[in-house]
Structures are given as structure tokens and as C-alpha cells.
Amino acid sequence: MPIIQQRHEIPVEVSARHAHLSREHLDILFGPGYELAKLKDLSQIGQFAAAETITIEGLRGKFEKVRLIGPCREHTQVEISRTDARLLGIEPPVRLSGDISSSSGARLSGPQGTVELGQGVIIAQRHLHLDEATAEQWSLKSGDVAAVEIGGERGAIFNNVAVRVHNDFMPAFHIDTDEANAAGITANNNHGYVIAVSGN
Amino acid sequence: MPIIQQRHEIPVEVSARHAHLSREHLDILFGPGYELAKLKDLSQIGQFAAAETITIEGLRGKFEKVRLIGPCREHTQVEISRTDARLLGIEPPVRLSGDISSSSGARLSGPQGTVELGQGVIIAQRHLHLDEATAEQWSLKSGDVAAVEIGGERGAIFNNVAVRVHNDFMPAFHIDTDEANAAGITANNNHGYVIAVSGN
Numbered sequence: 001m002p003i004i005q006q007r008h009e010i011p012v013e014v015s016a017r018h019a020h021l022s023r024e025h026l027d028i029l030f031g032p033g034y035e036l037a038k039l040k041d042l043s044q045i046g047q048f049a050a051a052e053t054i055t056i057e058g059l060r061g062k063f064e065k066v067r068l069i070g071p072c073r074e075h076t077q078v079e080i081s082r083t084d085a086r087l088l089g090i091e092p093p094v095r096l097s098g099d100i101s102s103s104s105g106a107r108l109s110g111p112q113g114t115v116e117l118g119q120g121v122i123i124a125q126r127h128l129h130l131d132e133a134t135a136e137q138w139s140l141k142s143g144d145v146a147a148v149e150i151g152g153e154r155g156a157i158f159n160n161v162a163v164r165v166h167n168d169f170m171p172a173f174h175i176d177t178d179e180a181n182a183a184g185i186t187a188n189n190n191h192g193y194v195i196a197v198s199g200n
Numbered sequence: 201m202p203i204i205q206q207r208h209e210i211p212v213e214v215s216a217r218h219a220h221l222s223r224e225h226l227d228i229l230f231g232p233g234y235e236l237a238k239l240k241d242l243s244q245i246g247q248f249a250a251a252e253t254i255t256i257e258g259l260r261g262k263f264e265k266v267r268l269i270g271p272c273r274e275h276t277q278v279e280i281s282r283t284d285a286r287l288l289g290i291e292p293p294v295r296l297s298g299d300i301s302s303s304s305g306a307r308l309s310g311p312q313g314t315v316e317l318g319q320g321v322i323i324a325q326r327h328l329h330l331d332e333a334t335a336e337q338w339s340l341k342s343g344d345v346a347a348v349e350i351g352g353e354r355g356a357i358f359n360n361v362a363v364r365v366h367n368d369f370m371p372a373f374h375i376d377t378d379e380a381n382a383a384g385i386t387a388n389n390n391h392g393y394v395i396a397v398s399g400n
Contacts, residue, residue: 082381083283094353094384126354153294154326157357175382181282182375182382184294 008138008194010148013043013172014180015124017066017080019054019108020073025117029054029110036070044129045168046071056080056121057107060089075100078108078121081178085123095122096162124176127162128194129169138194141165148173148192154184157195208338208394210348213243213372214380215324217266217280219254219308220273225317229254229310236270244329245368246271256280256321257307260289275300276308278321281378285323295322296362324376327362328394329369338394341365348373348392354384357395 026034036050050068056078057063063084077100085092085104092104104121107114128146135141144163150156158179173192175185226234236250250268256278257263263284277300285292285304292304304321307314328346335341344363350356358379373392375385 082384083377086381153360155359157359159355159357160353177283178378178381181286181378184282 006138006194010128010171010173010192010194011043012150012180012185012190012192013174014185015079015174015176017056017063017078017084017177018049018069019056019066019078020069020076021054021108022074022076023072025076025108025115026072028113028115029108031112034112036068036072038070042069043170043172045170052110055109056088057109058085058088058090061087063088076108076115076117076120078106078117079124079176080121081176082123083178085121090121092121092123094125096125096127096164097122124174125162126158126160126173126175126179127164129172129174130163130165131169131171132165132167134171135163135165140194147195149195150183150185150189150192152184152189154182156183158183158192161194210328210371210373210392210394211243212350212380212385212390212392213374214385215279215374215376217256217263217278217284217377218249218269219256219266219278220269220276221254221308222274222276223272225276225308225315226272228313228315229308231312234312236268236272238270242269243370243372245370252310255309256288257309258285258288258290261287263288276315276317276320278306278308278317279324279376280321281376282323283378290321292321292323294325296325296327296364297322324374325362326358326360326373326375326379327364329372329374330363330365331369331371332365332367334371335363335365340394347395349395350383350385350389350392352384352389354382356383358383358392361394 039049039051050070052068053065055064056066090104100120103119105118142165146161148158239249239251250270252268253265255264256266290304300320303319305318306321342365346361348358
């Protein structure tokens with residue numbers, strides 16, 4: 001288990017609460033065959049913020065105007081912060097995207113219908129997106145665990161950062177709004193440094 | 201500037217949004233001569249959560265039922281998280297308690313009146329409370345800057361932790377709700393380790 005010490009600058013991208021819908025759930029919430037309108041492309045190739053939003057409701061509270069991210073995925077997935085979770089009254093696990101087994105449920109509402117989602121709500125685990133060339137240059141691979149340092153007055157080192165490598169990825173450190181606020185991430189302080197990696 | 205390496209377990213205490221009122225502002229919000237009712241003692245000697253709450257209002261939003269902390273202080277001070285600040289529509293600085301010069305304003309409302317607070321709203325800088333004996337044992341003094349590590353699945357190291365020493369203090373690492381949520385602090389994961397200190 002080699003420990004590789006390095007320090008590479010990486011852009012920080014902050015994910016606010018959002019949802020990815022399955023084709024089936026998009027049909028229910030917006031009507032059969034509905035197609036999402038692209039509001040803007042995201043940094044990860046093919047992903048886009050949709051013009052459409054939905055309402056997410058928990059036992060205690062709800063959020064309206066939660067942004068949808070397209071295109072549709074195989075399974076519906078809602079990503080929120082722990083702050084959001086407390087307001088909704090649910091306790092979702094911290095998970096990597098796609099790992100929704102036994103995660104939290106919520107009620108999703110759109111203009112044409114409602115879905116009682118049994119599972120799919122997660123708090124996204126902080127992670128690095130890397131293309132294959134950058135990953136090779138930095139001696140990283142999918143499944144590695146990294147640490148990322150943020151500078152400034154609320155400076156911090158985030159441990160347990162999951163490394164995800166794919167040729168469609170752009171290098172970016174993805175965190176949620178709690179993590180961004182805790183570390184003072186702003187428009188003027190939006191980069192970090194990958195400072196250590198434990199290989200397998 | 202000696203660097204002292206150490207690792208000392210410390211309880212983590214999470215401060216939700218709250219307000220300390222001056223005698224003058226307590227009179228305005230609750231009536232002349234009003235005395236706060238103690239709901240429960242806090243870990244710091246003499247400080248207590250009051251039964252009373254107030255409303256804090258910014259340009260964009262407001263929070264009702266914001267807890268008051270007694271006793272009265274010389275100056276009114278409101279401590280919120282950056283998440284709270286965004287919802288209120290204000291941009292308070294990150295400051296140590298008591299350092300409110302040129303901080304943010306807000307409207308405070310109680311059952312008997314309203315105060316247009318010109319300054320006093322801050323985001324509390326993460327800090328360590330230490331009694332003098334513990335501080336001496338750990339070779340720390342007021343004004344030192346420490347780092348505190350949190351374990352677990354959202355493990356992180358918080359840098360720029362201000363050290364405050366006073367004989368009335370109980371050892372504790374104080375963070376806000378954003379920092380607690382970002383690091384996965386819960387009832388079962390509520391301690392950290394002071395891991396490094398840069399002396400002056």
C-alpha cells in the first residue's frame with residue numbers, strides 16, 4: 001500500500017441540491033415522452049442543468065425548485081446536503097453517485113404527477129473527477145482515496161476523497177454546499193490541492 | 201516560530217445560529233428590565249441557552265425562533281452559518297466572538313419591539329476553548345492557531361482554529377453547523393484531535 005505524496009491544483013465545483021430522473025419518473029412528473037430543456041452544459045461532458053425543476057418533500061419539510069440534471073439515468077437519484085436532509089427530516093447515507101441501495105426515500109413532485117421514491121436520496125461523497133491522462137500523470141486510479149487541501153481563512157483538508165477516472169471527465173473536486181460553506185469556497189477561492197493519496 | 205506536534209482528544213461542540221443581546225436590546229425586544237429564563241446551562245461556565253427566541257431578518261429571508269444565549273453582553277452579537285447567511289441575503293465576515301467591527305447588520309424582532317442592528321452579525325471562526333491548566337499541559341496559549349482532525353467517513357482536518365484560553369472555559373472545539381455537517385459530526389462522532397499548533 002504505497003503512500004504517494006503530491007500536490008496538484010484542482011478546480012473545486014460545488015453541487016447544490018439536485019436530482020437525476022429515470023426515464024420512467026420523468027414521464028410521471030412531466031408527462032409521457034417529455035424531453036428536458038438544456039439550461040446550460042456542466043463541466044462533465046454530456047451532463048447539463050435542465051430548465052426544469054421539481055419539488056422534493058420529506059417528513060418534516062420540502063424544497064421547491066430543485067434543479068434537474070440531464071440526461072436521464074437508469075435510476076432516479078437525488079443529491080442533497082446534510083443541512084438539507086435535516087430540513088427535510090430524513091437521514092440519507094453518504095454515498096458515491098450510483099450507489100443508492102438502501103438510501104433514503106422522498107416524495108418527488110412535478111407539474112404532471114408525483115413519485116413516492118423508495119430509495120435514491122443520498123449525500124454525495126466528496127470526490128475527484130479525473131480524465132485518464134491526468135490520472136496517469138498524477139499516479140491515480142479509480143477507487144483511490146485522496147485528500148484535498150483548501151486554503152484561506154476557513155482552510156481545511158478534506159480526507160476520504162473518492163477518486164473517479166473516466167475519459168469523459170474534466171479534472172474537478174466535487175463537494176456539496178455544506179463542505180463549500182465550511183471551507184469558505186467562493187468565486188474567488190475555488191481551487192484546492194490534491195495533497196496525498198493512499199493507493200491500493 | 202516553533203511548530204509543536206501533538207494529538208489531544210477534544211470534544212466537539214456545534215453552535216447552531218444564535219444571538220447574544222445587549223441589555224439595551226433585550227429591553228427593546230422583550231420590554232424594560234426583562235430577565236431571560238434559563239433553559240439549560242451550556243458547557244462554558246455561566247453561559248446558558250435561554251427559553252426566549254427572536255426573529256432575525258435579512259434582505260432576502262428570515263429565521264424565526266433563533267435561540268438567545270444569556271447572560272447579556274456588552275454588544276449584541278448574532279452568530280450564523282454561511283448557509284444561513286445566504287438564505288438571509290447577507291455576507292457576514294468570519295470573526296472571533298467579540299470582534300464585530302464592520303460586521304453585517306440585520307433586523308431583530310422580539311415580542312415587544314424591533315432593532316435595526318447596524319453591525320453584530322458574524323460567522324464564528326472555528327475555535328478551541330481551553331482552561332489554563334489544559335492549555336499549559338498542551339503548550340498552548342490564547343492567540344495560537346491550531347488544527348483539529350475529525351475522523352469518520354467525512355473526515356477532515358480543520359486549519360486556522362483559533363485558541364482561546366480562560367480559567368472559566370471547558371476544553372471544547374467549537375464549530376458551526378456547516379462545519380459539523382461537512383465533517384459528519386453526529387451524536388456518535390463528536391470528538392476530534394488537536395493535531396498541530398503553530399506558536400508565535
